[in-house]
Amino acid sequence: xxxxxxxxxxxxxxxxxxxxxxxxxxxxxxxVGRLLAERGAVVVSGGLSGVMEAVSRGAxxxxxxxxxxxxGFDKRDANEYVDIALTTGMGWMRNTLxxxxxxxxxxxxxxxxxxxxxxxAYEDKPTVILExxxxxxxxxxxxxxxxxxxxxxxxxxxxxxxxxAEAVDLAHRLAAGPxxxxxxxxxxxxx
Amino acid sequence: xxxxxxxxxxxxxxxxxxxxxxxxxxxxxxxVGRLLAERGAVVVSGGLSGVMEAVSRGAxxxxxxxxxxxxGFDKRDANEYVDIALTTGMGWMRNTLxxxxxxxxxxxxxxxxxxxxxxxAYEDKPTVILExxxxxxxxxxxxxxxxxxxxxxxxxxxxxxxxxAEAVDLAHRLAAGPxxxxxxxxxxxxx
Amino acid sequence: xxxxxxxxxxxxxxxxxxxxxxxxxxxxxxxVGRLLAERGAVVVSGGLSGVMEAVSRGAxxxxxxxxxxxxGFDKRDANEYVDIALTTGMGWMRNTLxxxxxxxxxxxxxxxxxxxxxxxAYEDKPTVILExxxxxxxxxxxxxxxxxxxxxxxxxxxxxxxxxAEAVDLAHRLAAGPxxxxxxxxxxxxx
Amino acid sequence: xxxxxxxxxxxxxxxxxxxxxxxxxxxxxxxVGRLLAERGAVVVSGGLSGVMEAVSRGAxxxxxxxxxxxxGFDKRDANEYVDIALTTGMGWMRNTLxxxxxxxxxxxxxxxxxxxxxxxAYEDKPTVILExxxxxxxxxxxxxxxxxxxxxxxxxxxxxxxxxAEAVDLAHRLAAGPxxxxxxxxxxxxx
Numbered sequence: 084x085x086x087x088x089x090x091x092x093x094x095x096x097x098x099x100x101x102x103x104x105x106x107x108x109x110x111x112x113x114x115v116g117r118l119l120a121e122r123g124a125v126v127v128s129g130g131l132s133g134v135m136e137a138v139s140r141g142a143x144x145x146x147x148x149x150x151x152x153x154x155g156f157d158k159r160d161a162n163e164y165v166d167i168a169l170t171t172g173m174g175w176m177r178n179t180l181x182x183x184x185x186x187x188x189x190x191x192x193x194x195x196x197x198x199x200x201x202x203x204a205y206e207d208k209p210t211v212i213l214e215x216x217x218x219x220x221x222x223x224x225x226x227x228x229x230x231x232x233x234x235x236x237x238x239x240x241x242x243x244x245x246x247x248a249e250a251v252d253l254a255h256r257l258a259a260g261p262x263x264x265x266x267x268x269x270x271x272x273x274x
Numbered sequence: 275x276x277x278x279x280x281x282x283x284x285x286x287x288x289x290x291x292x293x294x295x296x297x298x299x300x301x302x303x304x305x306v307g308r309l310l311a312e313r314g315a316v317v318v319s320g321g322l323s324g325v326m327e328a329v330s331r332g333a334x335x336x337x338x339x340x341x342x343x344x345x346g347f348d349k350r351d352a353n354e355y356v357d358i359a360l361t362t363g364m365g366w367m368r369n370t371l372x373x374x375x376x377x378x379x380x381x382x383x384x385x386x387x388x389x390x391x392x393x394x395a396y397e398d399k400p401t402v403i404l405e406x407x408x409x410x411x412x413x414x415x416x417x418x419x420x421x422x423x424x425x426x427x428x429x430x431x432x433x434x435x436x437x438x439a440e441a442v443d444l445a446h447r448l449a450a451g452p453x454x455x456x457x458x459x460x461x462x463x464x465x
Numbered sequence: 466x467x468x469x470x471x472x473x474x475x476x477x478x479x480x481x482x483x484x485x486x487x488x489x490x491x492x493x494x495x496x497v498g499r500l501l502a503e504r505g506a507v508v509v510s511g512g513l514s515g516v517m518e519a520v521s522r523g524a525x526x527x528x529x530x531x532x533x534x535x536x537g538f539d540k541r542d543a544n545e546y547v548d549i550a551l552t553t554g555m556g557w558m559r560n561t562l563x564x565x566x567x568x569x570x571x572x573x574x575x576x577x578x579x580x581x582x583x584x585x586a587y588e589d590k591p592t593v594i595l596e597x598x599x600x601x602x603x604x605x606x607x608x609x610x611x612x613x614x615x616x617x618x619x620x621x622x623x624x625x626x627x628x629x630a631e632a633v634d635l636a637h638r639l640a641a642g643p644x645x646x647x648x649x650x651x652x653x654x655x656x
Numbered sequence: 657x658x659x660x661x662x663x664x665x666x667x668x669x670x671x672x673x674x675x676x677x678x679x680x681x682x683x684x685x686x687x688v689g690r691l692l693a694e695r696g697a698v699v700v701s702g703g704l705s706g707v708m709e710a711v712s713r714g715a716x717x718x719x720x721x722x723x724x725x726x727x728g729f730d731k732r733d734a735n736e737y738v739d740i741a742l743t744t745g746m747g748w749m750r751n752t753l754x755x756x757x758x759x760x761x762x763x764x765x766x767x768x769x770x771x772x773x774x775x776x777a778y779e780d781k782p783t784v785i786l787e788x789x790x791x792x793x794x795x796x797x798x799x800x801x802x803x804x805x806x807x808x809x810x811x812x813x814x815x816x817x818x819x820x821a822e823a824v825d826l827a828h829r830l831a832a833g834p835x836x837x838x839x840x841x842x843x844x845x846x847x
Binding site for chain 4: 099101102175176179194195198199202203205206218222225226233234235236238
């Protein structure tokens with residue numbers, strides 16, 4: 084059988100009024116959501132505000148399916164565009180689940196929670212950072228080893244995109260390639 | 275907005291060849307899946323074999339959406355009727371997530387994993403046990419306190435059904451009632 | 466090297482005033498804690514009230530080390546006899562961790578949370594139920610398949626004791642035997 | 657009562673032979689472990705190799721207590737200086753638990769796993785980065801917002817030390833101060 088691609092979109096939340104999400108990040112997220120839905124991918128996110136809400140809205144506008152993996156126990160925490168609200172009760176630890184569910188990851192802007200999710204994605208998931216969206220997405224290339232690794236040995240590689248279309252296209256291509264093979268079980272339990 | 279109801283179906287897996295799932299459990303699970311899909315509910319399960327596979331097949335036969343929350347890291351572990359395969363990498367601990375995601379729970383037959391999920395569901399989720407399907411589903415009424423509680427104080431109440439139609443109907447009614455209010459956060463962190 | 470044995474004690478909490486822990490359970494738990502400490506074992510529990518508190522008090526009275534694995538984020542939730550309070554923020558899901566940490570498990574009395582922990586322990590950990598302590602501990606033998614299994618196929622076996630000394634002795638012997646081999650990784654990720 | 661301080665030490669593992677842990681990181685970790693033990697603190701780590709092993713060895717050399725929170729199911733994965741090996745079966749997700757258990761966090765060198773743990777620690781735990789130990793510990797000050805924040809709004813603050821003694825001292829002082837108040841439950845479940 085063939086399942087739809089699951090693309091987890093990670094990005095800055097709007098929980099802190101004094102630290103708003105950049106408008107270009109919200110626009111980009113909505114566009115990413117729309118493009119993913121048009122290509123038949125399912126959008127997965129943390130289900131809350133900011134980039135998570137914008138990507139969900141975009142996906143819904145194109146008739147897509149949207150999954151939100153929530154930190155708490157109450158489905159009403161989900162933004163209004165989430166179709167499937169999965170309550171985990173794990174707090175931020177749910178970030179790891181949001182990423183583990185993915186076939187590919189797209190990062191847009193980003194605060195501390197997004198950076199956490201990026202570190203989870205790095206080794207095991209094809210990951211695309213959409214630059215020009217502010218927050219950590221505009222800083223990673225500069226701080227990464229050789230501009231693309233989050234470890235000195237370079238066991239995995241981050242990818243970058245400049246437009247929503249490029250990010251979505253790259254995520255699809257990477258998810259179909261050798262980086263997408265499930266290696267988690269092996270890696271996760273080694274020393 | 276109005277989200278579809280998420281009904282988690284828990285039940286015996288077919289992992290142990292020397293301990294087959296009763297045929298009536300598989301028939302009931304398929305019927306439960308079909309009826310849930312016909313009423314627009316989303317079927318959630320552990321995504322693997324036995325009852326999990328049968329309920330997924332039933333839901334797909336009626337055009338429903340099927341979510342599988344997997345113990346491992348590899349989406350290929352999911353049965354072929356799962357649309358959305360969520361890999362958790364938590365082993366059996368994912369049982370708790372499968373139940374936490376639910377608006378209501380239906381139990382069909384059941385081995386040790388199902389019994390584990392029932393104990394998770396008991397306090398926080400409206401739960402219906404489909405009797406006549408073998409395994410733990412046919413033993414709970416007898417062993418429960420007053421035939422319906424899993425604790426002496428009776429803080430929650432199990433529900434029973436005799437047919438797939440009755441189970442699905444009851445799950446919908448309970449999910450719309452007072453038992454469905456999210457109380458997890460409050461309860462989970464108390465002493 | 467040789468590490469101390471970790472024995473996880475599961476049992477009824479005192480969180481519900483209308484559902485008190487039987488006095489004989491508290492006496493037994495304290496004695497179990499004392500005996501475990503005298504034999505050099507480390508006591509692990511959920512760190513809260515009732516049996517968890519009594520076993521911790523017993524262990525401390527004999528100079529033992531006590532670990533509490535807490536559901537919440539606040540170490541002050543731990544009872545006063547816990548030396549090492551590990552906050553997990555996972556709610557009841559921490560029950561699985563409490564059991565996974567164990568070399569052997571002893572069950573004393575028990576409500577719904579204890580029953581949940583028993584189902585986690587069944588397949589992977591040597592488990593001793595101390596009978597005569599009320600709650601689920603006095604009901605399991607009757608409801609188990611053949612008086613000792615929690616699944617029809619009998620893939621594992623529960624053990625029973627009539628006194629704290631017998632329970633502690635049995636836990637030590639089982640932890641040194643073939644049931645104690647780590648098989649979780651293999652089992653947990655199978656279908 | 658007064659419990660010992662739990663200090664979680666995060667740092668580079670030695671799992672990748674082509675990416676060795678810097679010798680100065682191992683020396684610093686051993687010294688940190690020794691100093692923590694001398695002050696009565698309990699050392700918590702991921703229980704495996706590299707910095708985790710060195711800090712454990714140091715703590716044992718001073719008679720301290722060492723806890724290892726392991727990704728897998730097998731206690732034999734722990735390094736030989738771990739007294740209490742807690743198997744979680746959650747893979748890398750256990751990083752979150754390692755940090756959540758802490759009263760304070762000290763970071764030494766660091767690869768991708770350490771960076772993950774730092775992002776978990778940032779908001780909720782007093783965190784000290786021991787500079788001069790290579791890896792991410794020598795890069796954070798440069799890449800952090802204003803040299804000390806991992807988010808633009810600056811909701812929390814990282815601390816830096818130049819020597820093991822300074823790191824241990826700072827961790828103790830921070831753990832006794834206002835940054836140490838448990839705020840996780842509140843923060844973790846907000847949008």
